[in-house]
Structure formats: structure tokens, C-alpha cells
Amino acid sequence: MGTQLVSDLYPICRILHPMAVHIGKIIKDALKTRKMDVTEFSKKINYTRSNAYKIFNKEGIDTVLLVKISKVLGENLFFNYLTAEEIAGYKNSKVKPEELLGALQDLKDTMIVLSKKKDPVKSVKKKKTKSKKR
Numbered sequence: 001m002g003t004q005l006v007s008d009l010y011p012i013c014r015i016l017h018p019m020a021v022h023i024g025k026i027i028k029d030a031l032k033t034r035k036m037d038v039t040e041f042s043k044k045i046n047y048t049r050s051n052a053y054k055i056f057n058k059e060g061i062d063t064v065l066l067v068k069i070s071k072v073l074g075e076n077l078f079f080n081y082l083t084a085e086e087i088a089g090y091k092n093s094k095v096k097p098e099e100l101l102g103a104l105q106d107l108k109d110t111m112i113v114l115s116k117k118k119d120p121v122k123s124v125k126k127k128k129t130k131s132k133k134r
Helices: 023-034 038-044 049-056 063-073 077-081 084-091 097-116 120-133
Strands: none
Touching: 023 049, 023 063, 023 077, 038 049, 063 077, 063 097
16 A cells, blocks of 8 residues: 555545444445455454354444454555544644554554453443343
């Protein structure tokens, strides 16, 4: 991809508000564009074909999964959540590309660590469900 501008790569997403993004549809369209079938895609993300199809119906997905899918598709799907103003802000930023890439890597690493931690709300729900079954 080189140094091609983000705004050149994601013309459609720039007009959407981040909350209006349906990431499942974007992923499905990206597969079509790359002529990648769902079987190949599902193998690359270690999902069953059935679960891969479920991704296409989701408005939002886990960030760790989105990182994995971005790598498989060779496209940073996180940019779909930026507004035109945010993209323009980065474009006019005096931040060096290396610094921005470093910051994005730090964010990705943090998201991966956080996704591996147990969600206390889910843990409480599981305990309540187990106690009700007894």
C-alpha cells in the first residue's frame, strides 16, 4: 500500500458517522472485492464457516477479531470508524508516520491484553446461572 493516503483508501466510510458503521457488511464487501470465499476466510481467522457468516450480520465485533480480519484482508478496518474530520485531522497532523504507527501498535497491544482479561460482569452472570441450575 505504501504511503497512499487513508482518505484515498476509504472513500465511503468517511461520510458515515462511526456509530453508523455496520462492520459485518464492510467485511463481507471486502471479501467480495478480493474474491475470497467464506471457506478460505473462515480458515484464515480460525472460525467455522457458519460462525464466519455470523460476522457478516454483526454491526460491531471484538477488536481482537477485527485486528485479525484486518490482517487477513490486508486492510485496516478500524479506519471505518473515523469521520471525515478525524481523517483530515490526521492528514494535517505534524505527527510523524512512525510515531502514529507506534501509537496504533500500542493501542492494538493494549486492546489484545484487555480482551484476554476476564469480564467481571460476565463472571458474575455465569456464577448466577450456575447457582440457578442447582
